[in-house]
Amino acid sequence: MLRITPDHPHPLFDIAATRRLEQAATAALPPHTLMQRAGLATARLALALAPHARTVWIACGPGNNGGDGLEAAAHLQRWGKQPVVTWLGDEAKAPADSLAALARARQAGVVLAAAPPTALTRQDLCIDALLGIGSARAPEGRMAEWIARFSRGVAPVLAVDLPSGMNADTGTFATNPIAESAISIRAAGGFHAQYTLSLLTLKPGLFTAHGRDAAGQVWFHDLGVDSAAQTPAAILQGPPLDGPRAHATHKGSYGDVAVIGGAPGMAGAALLAACAALHGGAGRVFVALLDPQAMPVDTSQPELMLRCASSLDLAPMTAVCGCGGGDAVRHLLPKVFSTAAHAVIDADALNSIATDTQLQTLLRARTGRDGSARATVLTPHPLEAARLLGASAVQIQADRLGAAQQLVERFGCVVVLKGSGTVIAAPGQVAAINPTGNARLATAGTGDVLAGMIGARLAAGRPAFQAACEAVYQHGLAADRWPEDRALTAGELAAANR
Numbered sequence: 028m029l030r031i032t033p034d035h036p037h038p039l040f041d042i043a044a045t046r047r048l049e050q051a052a053t054a055a056l057p058p059h060t061l062m063q064r065a066g067l068a069t070a071r072l073a074l075a076l077a078p079h080a081r082t083v084w085i086a087c088g089p090g091n092n093g094g095d096g097l098e099a100a101a102h103l104q105r106w107g108k109q110p111v112v113t114w115l116g117d118e119a120k121a122p123a124d125s126l127a128a129l130a131r132a133r134q135a136g137v138v139l140a141a142a143p144p145t146a147l148t149r150q151d152l153c154i155d156a157l158l159g160i161g162s163a164r165a166p167e168g169r170m171a172e173w174i175a176r177f178s179r180g181v182a183p184v185l186a187v188d189l190p191s192g193m194n195a196d197t198g199t200f201a202t203n204p205i206a207e208s209a210i211s212i213r214a215a216g217g218f219h220a221q222y223t224l225s226l227l228t229l230k231p232g233l234f235t236a237h238g239r240d241a242a243g244q245v246w247f248h249d250l251g252v253d254s255a256a257q258t259p260a261a262i263l264q265g266p267p268l269d270g271p272r273a274h275a276t277h278k279g280s281y282g283d284v285a286v287i288g289g290a291p292g293m294a295g296a297a298l299l300a301a302c303a304a305l306h307g308g309a310g311r312v313f314v315a316l317l318d319p320q321a322m323p324v325d326t327s328q329p330e331l332m333l334r335c336a337s338s339l340d341l342a343p344m345t346a347v348c349g350c351g352g353g354d355a356v357r358h359l360l361p362k363v364f365s366t367a368a369h370a371v372i373d374a375d376a377l378n379s380i381a382t383d384t385q386l387q388t389l390l391r392a393r394t395g396r397d398g399s400a401r402a403t404v405l406t407p408h409p410l411e412a413a414r415l416l417g418a419s420a421v422q423i424q425a426d427r428l429g430a431a432q433q434l435v436e437r438f439g440c441v442v443v444l445k446g447s448g449t450v451i452a453a454p455g456q457v458a459a460i461n462p463t464g465n466a467r468l469a470t471a472g473t474g475d476v477l478a479g480m481i482g483a484r485l486a487a488g489r490p491a492f493q494a495a496c497e498a499v500y501q502h503g504l505a506a507d508r509w510p511e512d513r514a515l516t517a518g519e520l521a522a523a524n525r
């Protein structure tokens with residue numbers, strides 16, 4: 028059993044691949060083995076998380092997720108914990124594995140309770156074994172009531188395989204009230220500790236959209252099954268493998284970044300991206316502000332070279348384009364797309380592309396046959412992604428991996444779909460989901476900082492997908508390590524990155 032942290036990459040498997048693995052393993056093992064392993068792992072983790080629990084409530088659903096809960100109940104009963112077990116199943120309809128688990132629980136001395144326990148404390152534990160990967164619709168009735176009880180209560184909750192009701196592929200809920208109630212309770216500072224033990228495979232939904240809030244601390248048990256035969260739907264990103272810089276290098280070794288943006292009233296966005304590129308290690312950073320009244324030098328950052336956009340030779344450069352660009356950036360995009368060696372396209376540049384088919388054609392033309400000729404990274408947040416795909420932000424959020432992949436197919440670029448569990452997708456690559464970052468990044472300018480960080484890595488010669496993955500990881504990590512007692516501002520974040 029493994030606690031999942033951002034320190035290592037992990038393959039993530041969707042429901043279809045998980046079902047294939049489950050089928051193959053079930054056929055190769057004695058009956059009920061997988062569920063017995065799942066139940067034992069759940070019981071062990073429960074005991075480790077709540078060693079002093081006076082009451083353990085195991086809420087079991089009608090399918091095999093409930094069977095895992097019943098198996099866990101048998102172990103906890105034998106270990107003297109006397110769990111309160113409520114089951115929503117029907118013996119006439121329950122799957123064979125679950126029925127066997129029910130029999131084993133009864134054998135161990137478990138008596139099914141008619142109702143959940145009341146007055147659980149922070150020392151106690153709820154085990155959520157209502158729904159796993161078979162979650163098919165919005166929970167109703169007693170199931171919905173029990174899920175609401177978990178989220179409103181103070182007792183820690185251990186979700187078996189998934190937080191019940193969550194779609195394992197997307198991290199969304201059939202109705203959002205569960206996720207929204209979890210988020211609003213957490214925002215109010217009164218949230219119980221939440222854990223999830225993912226079984227057989229780690230699923231993408233645990234790490235993106237509402238998944239991160241709903242799943243809490245994620246643990247994993249592979250049930251002794253090797254997943255190598257299946258292709259992952261995504262990779263949970265690990266840390267960059269950064270080595271020290273070689274001694275015999277100079278500023279030319281780390282490339283030039285040209286930040287193009289900062290229309291009237293929005294110079295700050297471009298300067299933040301430039302600051303981030305500088306601190307991210309770019310050899311030289313040029314800034315072309317789109318405000319004719321803009322200052323000729325930034326005295327607080329004299330390293331930045333402020334130039335007129337028309338005077339920049341972008342052919343050897345990495346253009347970071349769009350931060351605070353307003354509508355003024357639109358007429359510069361043809362030059363950027365046709366000449367810049369590498370490009371990061373952000374914010375207003377993305378909005379310009381969304382409404383201009385000629386720009387879309389030029390953007391697609393940047394991609395060589397090998398997909399890497401003139402590396403281009405698009406960095407939309409969900410609303411920008413929605414504009415690019417002619418969809419709504421809700422539709423984008425309903426399937427973040429799918430939306431990122433659609434953008435890749437449409438534009439042939441690397442795509443960074445920002446948000447909780449940022450998705451990085453690229454032609455011919457298994458997508459990555461970033462495990463770092465938190466809601467402290469929800470403040471103006473942090474997206475500009477990310478664009479500058481990606482630009483610095485592209486300028487240093489990193490392949491585009493790697494540059495994007497590494498920058499997103501480091502950007503989030505800086506937020507995760509931010510001192511509790513200090514406000515996170517984009518300016519400080521830009522200067523803190525590396």
Ligand SMILES: NC(=O)C1=CN([C@@H]2O[C@H](COP(=O)(O)OP(=O)(O)OC[C@H]3O[C@@H](n4cnc5c(N)ncnc54)[C@H](OP(=O)(O)O)[C@@H]3O)[C@@H](O)[C@H]2O)[C@@H](O)CC1
Binds near residue numbers: 089092158161227
């Ligand atoms: N088999 C094995 O070897 C292993 C399985 N494992 C475990 O099994 C889990 C998958 O089990 P599963 O396929 O039975 O699906 P599960 O998540 O229990 O849900 C299906 C049931 O719930 C019902 N239902 C659905 N939505 C509902 C709703 N909203 N409200 C109410 N009911 C709803 C649905 O009813 P129906 O739609 O048929 O009416 C059906 O009865 C997996 O996540 C893992 O925990 C592991 O132990 C590894 C070994």
Ligand SMILES: [K+]
Binds near residue numbers: 092156157187188
């Ligand atoms: K569950």
